[in-house]
Amino acid sequence: MVNQHLILFDLDGTLAPLSRPIPETALIAIKALQDQGHIICIASGKPLYYLTGLCRQAGLRFVWLIGENGATLQKDVALPPRERLRLPISAAAVAACEQIRKDAVATFGDHIWFQPNEVAVTIFFDTAETQQAIREWLDIKENWLSENQLIIFPHNDSFDISPAHIDKGKAILKLLDYLGIDQKRSIAVGDTWNDVPMFEVCAEAIAIAFPEAKMATHHVADLDSAFDCIKTLL
Template identity: 25%
Template sequence: MTSEPRIIFLDVDGTILAHGETIAPSTVAAVRAARARGHLVLLCTGRAAGDINARVLDIGFDGAISNGGALAVVGDETVLAETMPRAAVEQVIAYFDAQGTRYFIQSHDGVYASEGVRAFIADFIAERRRRHAEDLSTVALAEDVVAAPRFTPVEEADLDRIAKAVFVSSDPDAVDKTQRALGEDFHVIPGSMPLPAGSNGEVGMRGTNKGTGIQAVLAHLGREASEAVGIGDSWNDVEMFEVCGTAIAMAEADPELQTIAGEVTTGVLDDGIWNAFVRHGIIDPADAA
């Protein structure tokens, strides 16, 4: 067992949650055991704070970095709260509208969807559940399956409070094309939705990412990067891997991401977080009892 308290940052989708709605019981046990032993455990997600699955929050955490690093909260204290300049939001929306691209824009409180996204997401979730029915039935009770998310129309969004955009496109090269079109003030990366064709991506401002959010939290708490553990599976986790002293990728992560992290744990539903915590002495196997 390690005697030094660690500060642990956990991605949500593909790390805590499998297929958007399933949590391994060992993950719940690992987080609670780590906190009981004096470690801090925070979420570190690309989701808006108001869009984090309630069953994830019910596990219990010491804070959260959300919207891909734009918002950081420790306990009840807001450490960092950034938004995109309104002109940047308008530029993103104008580009997607001109391309006929379906998109979301995210404030810290919620998610706003362009026309056609709600039907697309409903179909996506239905297909995901069909493909992963075996995994879901193995770990989750039927009543644990969450309903399709509800989004507010993008026309109702306050464009002065937007922190991030997410898009889905039939064009497999949309991520690169979006980066070129928007310019270097923006940070465009592949998203984590496993589409059968096309691509999806995330758009934020250059210099805002999970790594900068983690650095703000570490500075606020007077902690060192060497004490930090980051676990994730997506391209928005790269900067988290870069700033944390210990970086761990999930088994389902892209092989290139696994190489960047330098360490790989088992799958989301194969006790990935639990095994990583045990390996690094954060918890003891006996904590499962």
Template identity: 25%
Template sequence: MMVNENARQAALPPPASRIKLVVSDMDGTLLTPEKQVTHHSIAAIKALNEAGVPVCLVSSRPPNGMEMYFEVLGIDTPYGALNGGTIFNADRTIRSQLSLDPEAVQEALDMLKVHHIDAWLFRGHEWLVENETGAYVEPEKRAIHMQPHIVSSFAGSLNGIGKITGSSADYEALERQELEIGSLLEGRASVARSSSWFLDITPSDANKGHALRQLAAFYGISPSEVACIGDMNNDIPMLKLAGLAIAMGQATDHVRSHAHFVTDSNDHDGWAKAMEQLVLPRVEKPTSDKTAPEATTPHGA
């Protein structure tokens, strides 16, 4: 970890002693690398529900790709799709939504095209794709159980866009474009990678910190009473606001530096361990017969 990251972590306020809401990322966090949910995580959500603590999800996914998990998770709460730019009510109706300025959309598309990065547009429940044979289209269709709308050109589809995703197997190119497009659209868009192969461009206020505020307000509580957990750069805005910030074990040092604690990775039940060892003790009295997986380590350990 670099010195400035050590300093950032050292400057964090103490973690909250009382938690009333959990706001969680999905991919790389709640979901395993195979996009599954473990029985330990389901049990942890049930325990949180029984303790009166709702679990809300915020993801860069479109709404369809989130809703497909709700039944197995046993949740019926508001959620933030498209990196938090669109907030949905529990009945799946839109509560609020933000969209990119069409000029910013065009500038981002031009940059992605120059660097040979496939671009996708998301608007409400629509997923728009120009290159149907792009490397990540088929995997994404399977991952979110959604079919894209294939268009010959994005020219007539620049209004009402909630998210642009750049997809590429050239991870270094995406990392560079995170900085370049971020600089180009500074003040007009939020630009962050949601995975090594996806770069998400959303309205400037459409980040997971915005979603946290919206969800906390829905429940009438302060962000300081919210526990947040994530693994990528696009999770940092909510980690910075949360009363209890938790990074996944596979997160980079940069992401970890914004967290009070680091749990195990998403292929070793890190999400369930974080809920059982860090969150539940802050919402209910531990009982002598409660067992939990080994693991969470204080940040910096």
């Protein structure tokens, strides 16, 4: 397909409300884009196993998945995956992630739990008080995190802690190269700070209710408006 685009969607807050399924209207719109020959990718802080199950339940096939904010990539929902890509991750970064996980357990005990990631550390909390305590704890560890090249993406329900050289933008560049698609034919849709690297590398960036994203080329109020915007760009 001459005009084939790679169209990328964040999951939580973008394709679906937090902890809710993808709406039927969004699934219909995605499948329509696929029928036109475009490649769909879901890029999330969630691990690949979660995204795989979500897409299976939603009936989404032939999609690319980017998990853990860029650390892991795979094609489609088959397990083992048909095609799989990885960004290079140093042993030092892996060790630092393991250390921050151990420190969090020692500090917060049963008040937290972890998303079962392959690389990054995602900390969930039980109460707003624990959330604030984690935020303050991470502030105290700011220098250590910087020295060990870890970056934090705070969310309403969790904190993602990832190697600083891993993000959605770098994963997208790797995927574009692998697929042989020109960067000029890439569109990203997102709603929060861990989507900024997507916005920075894609030719068109659609921010949903995220006015702070100054680098976005388009700002819309909701997902339906984002799909309308995509139609005008293709």
